[in-house]
Amino acid sequence: MTNFLDPETVQQLFEQGIAFVSIHGLNILIALLIFVFGRMIAKRIAELTRLAMRKSNVDETLRAFLRNIIYYALLAAVIIMALGQTGLNITSFLAVLGAAGLAIGLALKDSLSNFAAGVMLIMLRFFKKGDFIKAAGETGKVTAINIFNTILTTADNRAIIVPNSSVLSGTIINITANDTRRVDLVMGIGYDDDLLKAKELLKKIVKEEPRVLAEPEPLVEVLELADSSVNFAVRPWCKTEDYWGVYYAITEKVKIVFDQEGISIPYPQTDVHLYKTDA
Incomplete structure (x- = not known):
């Protein structure tokens, strides 16, 4: 050797x-x-x-x-x-x-699909870092927009990693895209309560909330005559970052004021009528 x-x-x-x-x-x-x-x-x-x-x-x-x-x-x-x-x-x-x-x-065709979708998301800018969006069945704050995936942080601080192809292939709802949002509330009263009094109280409650915007003007109108209640559509506008604060504050104030003024907030109920008949 x-x-x-x-x-x-x-x-x-x-x-x-x-x-x-x-x-x-x-x-x-x-x-x-x-x-x-x-x-x-x-x-x-x-x-x-x-x-x-x-x-x-x-x-x-x-x-x-x-x-x-x-x-x-x-x-x-x-x-x-x-x-x-x-x-x-x-x-x-x-x-x-x-x-x-x-x-x-x-x-790597699936990865390349996510890559192409990432390029489109970055270039078209449907949303940016910091926006609160709903996409691919998930809702959260955009933490990062990467080439292959988008990272969302939920309200309870969970990280959700969504493939970009899934984001781009479905409907994207950018909740914080605009500076203002409308708060949609439905408030019900009983059929025996004073409708006009309740309406004025709702207008007063909305007007006294400091975070509600004067323009567009808040809407308080009768929405429907439901099975167990007369429902009002209460729709004030506020800054996007104040949305949940306004939502919670008005809901709480309505309960307090209605109790003080003797206006009922009904719950679903069924009236049963019994009739006697001869044997």
């Missing part, structure tokens, strides 16, 4: 190495310089692009995403140029790379 540490073998390897360097050394050096300086230029171009987008007030997530896309695309071109300088057959290399890319694409 040949000893790989044999002096003669080492001498042959050394001579072959010297011959290889003498033939291809310059090309290898140029390829290394192309890679090093090309990488620096790619990084600089990507950073300048990011700064330009920041001056144009482009979304932060989109800036980072486009910056990375530009950088890695330029880096791929630099690597191909460097390999070409070494004398490798770039055509064969690209063919193999294309075949590998096709195989990877087929294997």
